[in-house]
Amino acid sequence: MVTMRDVAQRAGVSIATVSFVLNDTKPVTAATRRRIEQAMSELGFRRNVVARALASRRTHIIAMAYPALDHKFGFTAAEFFTSAADAARKQDYHLVLWPVGNDGTELTELVGQGLVDGVVLMEVQLDDPRVGILQETGTPFALIGRTTELAGLDHVDIDFDTTVEEAVGYLHGLGHRRLALISGNLKDPVFRTYGPYVRSEAAYRRVAAEYGLETVVLESGGSTRAGQEAAAQLIREHPETTAVLVVNEFAALGVLSGLTRLGHNVPADISVLPLLMSPETAAMSDPELTIMRTPGPELGQLGTEALIRQLEGATPLPPQLIPATLHPAGSTAPPRSPGDR
Amino acid sequence: MVTMRDVAQRAGVSIATVSFVLNDTKPVTAATRRRIEQAMSELGFRRNVVARALASRRTHIIAMAYPALDHKFGFTAAEFFTSAADAARKQDYHLVLWPVGNDGTELTELVGQGLVDGVVLMEVQLDDPRVGILQETGTPFALIGRTTELAGLDHVDIDFDTTVEEAVGYLHGLGHRRLALISGNLKDPVFRTYGPYVRSEAAYRRVAAEYGLETVVLESGGSTRAGQEAAAQLIREHPETTAVLVVNEFAALGVLSGLTRLGHNVPADISVLPLLMSPETAAMSDPELTIMRTPGPELGQLGTEALIRQLEGATPLPPQLIPATLHPAGSTAPPRSPGDR
DNA sequence: GCAGATCGGTAAAGCGGTTAACTGGGGTGT
DNA sequence: ACACCCCAGTTAACCGCTTTACCGATCTGC
Numbered sequence: 001m002v003t004m005r006d007v008a009q010r011a012g013v014s015i016a017t018v019s020f021v022l023n024d025t026k027p028v029t030a031a032t033r034r035r036i037e038q039a040m041s042e043l044g045f046r047r048n049v050v051a052r053a054l055a056s057r058r059t060h061i062i063a064m065a066y067p068a069l070d071h072k073f074g075f076t077a078a079e080f081f082t083s084a085a086d087a088a089r090k091q092d093y094h095l096v097l098w099p100v101g102n103d104g105t106e107l108t109e110l111v112g113q114g115l116v117d118g119v120v121l122m123e124v125q126l127d128d129p130r131v132g133i134l135q136e137t138g139t140p141f142a143l144i145g146r147t148t149e150l151a152g153l154d155h156v157d158i159d160f161d162t163t164v165e166e167a168v169g170y171l172h173g174l175g176h177r178r179l180a181l182i183s184g185n186l187k188d189p190v191f192r193t194y195g196p197y198v199r200s201e202a203a204y205r206r207v208a209a210e211y212g213l214e215t216v217v218l219e220s221g222g223s224t225r226a227g228q229e230a231a232a233q234l235i236r237e238h239p240e241t242t243a244v245l246v247v248n249e250f251a252a253l254g255v256l257s258g259l260t261r262l263g264h265n266v267p268a269d270i271s272v273l274p275l276l277m278s279p280e281t282a283a284m285s286d287p288e289l290t291i292m293r294t295p296g297p298e299l300g301q302l303g304t305e306a307l308i309r310q311l312e313g314a315t316p317l318p319p320q321l322i323p324a325t326l327h328p329a330g331s332t333a334p335p336r337s338p339g340d341r
Numbered sequence: 342m343v344t345m346r347d348v349a350q351r352a353g354v355s356i357a358t359v360s361f362v363l364n365d366t367k368p369v370t371a372a373t374r375r376r377i378e379q380a381m382s383e384l385g386f387r388r389n390v391v392a393r394a395l396a397s398r399r400t401h402i403i404a405m406a407y408p409a410l411d412h413k414f415g416f417t418a419a420e421f422f423t424s425a426a427d428a429a430r431k432q433d434y435h436l437v438l439w440p441v442g443n444d445g446t447e448l449t450e451l452v453g454q455g456l457v458d459g460v461v462l463m464e465v466q467l468d469d470p471r472v473g474i475l476q477e478t479g480t481p482f483a484l485i486g487r488t489t490e491l492a493g494l495d496h497v498d499i500d501f502d503t504t505v506e507e508a509v510g511y512l513h514g515l516g517h518r519r520l521a522l523i524s525g526n527l528k529d530p531v532f533r534t535y536g537p538y539v540r541s542e543a544a545y546r547r548v549a550a551e552y553g554l555e556t557v558v559l560e561s562g563g564s565t566r567a568g569q570e571a572a573a574q575l576i577r578e579h580p581e582t583t584a585v586l587v588v589n590e591f592a593a594l595g596v597l598s599g600l601t602r603l604g605h606n607v608p609a610d611i612s613v614l615p616l617l618m619s620p621e622t623a624a625m626s627d628p629e630l631t632i633m634r635t636p637g638p639e640l641g642q643l644g645t646e647a648l649i650r651q652l653e654g655a656t657p658l659p660p661q662l663i664p665a666t667l668h669p670a671g672s673t674a675p676p677r678s679p680g681d682r
Numbered sequence: 683g684c685a686g687a688t689c690g691g692t693a694a695a696g697c698g699g700t701t702a703a704c705t706g707g708g709g710t711g712t
Numbered sequence: 713a714c715a716c717c718c719c720a721g722t723t724a725a726c727c728g729c730t731t732t733a734c735c736g737a738t739c740t741g742c
Contacts, residue, residue: 354722369720370720373720392727395729397727
């Protein structure tokens with residue numbers, strides 16, 4: 001292994017000077033800098049990040065904590081992760097994916113070891129025990145998602161209000177007047193306290209009221225199967241519905257296939273519009289779903305950047321809310337009789 | 342931060358002794374061990390893994406290198422990862438997911454820094470440049486998948502022969518005599534050298550011959566869209582087919598929806614059986630696909646264990662090949678006229 | 683022209699562990 | 713009773729890098 005000592009020797013300088021050019025932390029004349037850089041490349045030097053971490057008490061590693069149990073790691077989560085990893089790399093950090101339980105014991109374990117400088121928390125619950133743990137241990141962190149109590153927490157999240165406004169506006173513009181929302185399963189404590197369900201439902205009720213629409217909200221679990229059942233329930237209880245919004249992306253797939261199976265043509269008979277879905281997931285459906293695209297890449301990047309700002313002692317940016325964006329495809333169309341009530 | 346020094350002081354021993362009980366690396370009397378353990382728990386000591394790594398030249402971190410660009414990180418990959426992470430944790434290692442390009446520059450970067458003890462390589466190409474890099478740098482590694490040249494490489498992989506035998510046997514047992522395989526896109530260099538396509542196609546040709554069946558093989562990209570196109574081609578060119586095997590899981594979803602869209606009922610008119618799919622992906626389809634389940638959890642675990650054995654200097658296990666297992670569901674059924682030729 | 687500031691560079695003390703070499707107090711065998 | 717070994721513990725030298733003093737030489741202002 002080539003160490004800084006070797007480089008220093010070959011360049012005829014002290015090891016400290018090498019460190020200074022490496023980190024750009026003290027001025028060095030162009031000449032010596034050149035000598036050192038040449039020595040480094042000749043020797044194929046790579047700084048040992050472990051030693052650096054020990055000496056500087058900064059590992060430059062940040063963990064993305066993902067609750068492996070409660071949420072499936074699908075395409076959407078992958079988008080968050082890869083964009084976050086890219087953002088981290090651009091700033092000379094490593095980002096690693098860390099599967100943790102939702103209770104926080106593994107999280108305690110993780111941060112106690114001094115391996116990571118900070119944590120990006122995904123799939124945050126409205127009242128998330130992990131936030132408390134991170135605060136107690138003094139670990140820097142940023143949230144993707146929001147707890148109820150936000151005082152001073154670095155976070156980024158989906159702008160549910162704008163998302164729902166755009167979704168409803170789009171459907172209304174097509175002529176739909178009989179909408180329904182398929183939200184989360186309120187009997188499941190995990191999802192009852194899960195921001196996306198709670199916030200998009202609230203936004204939907206508000207926006208629907210503004211448009212003077214009747215508000216139909218059904219519950220559904222977060223699986224394709226549950227979505228199919230919700231579709232059946234919708235047809236049974238609200239057959240007049242011409243367009244349906246679905247919060248969960250897997251449920252949305254089920255709603256689509258459930259409606260089709262029951263003999264309803266999407267989009268001719270009824271439009272389906274997921275409020276949060278990745279393009280990859282949408283591409284798997286037939287017809288391809290019109291979606292509100294989850295701003296995964298944006299949020300992954302912003303969350304990571306917020307954390308890094310915090311780590312570097314920069315002034316924190318205000319929390320950012322990013323709306324999902326409409327990507328029209330094949331699951332939405334005007335209702336059979338436009339303006340029908 | 343509580344250090345070993347603090348623990349040693351409180352227990353009235355030297356810091357070395359603390360290290361010995363921590364790592365169980367030298368005998369310590371029950372009495373002192375108890376004192377030390379008590380001191381540790383009273384102080385809430387957690388060993389600093391960075392310092393340990395520096396001193397022992399072992400970070401106890403292993404990276405799972407995933408080629409983020411060429412392959413989508415879906416449910417199947419997630420299965421590999423989580424099971425590998427679990428296996429690692431059980432043996433006192435951390436496993437992190439590391440997105441790398443397929444060329445290997447980022448991999449060089451990663452292993453040069455001394456951050457990881459070893460690498461688990463996923464989605465191995467038949468002739469993978471990354472393998473060479475790891476060998477040159479002397480990094481321990483294990484493969485999930487296989488290169489063509491296997492001499493002495495630790496690896497685990499899918500047992501394509503058994504998988505295809507079981508799949509074809511199952512369909513044959515249902516009465517199917519007109520099968521087709523939808524494999525990878527041979528025009529795409531990435532997939533032409535991708536083991537699962539090459540090996541399952543070879544196995545299919547062999548097994549089909551054994552059964553005395555005509556061998557129909559179509560190409561397809563690895564997307565839902567491509568699968569739909571392959572389905573159309575199949576109907577056009579081989580309308581007599583009663584059952585179709587699909588290698589790629591996303592293509593399989595497309596084959597299913599493509600057939601349905603063209604007015605063919607699955608499974609009544611034609612059976613669809615993906616050779617490699619995760620249950621989560623299967624659950625998203627309608628009808629739910631009968632699948633050969635990718636042995637992701639098994640392979641993730643075995644690959645990690647193989648690497649750890651190598652790291653610990655244990656005698657390597659022979660390479661293991663695990664077949665995918667049949668999970669019957671709704672996409673397979675006897676052909677319309679059993680035994681039809 | 684001289685004190686003081688500035689600037690490029692060095693020496694050395696850690697960071698929190700691991701681990702080889704060593705110590706000293708019993709047991710053993712003869 | 714003596715040499716020897718064994719065993720639990722200790723001492724101290726690293727691991728490779730960061731960072732704070734510190735130092736001598738050159739610049740700067742008056």
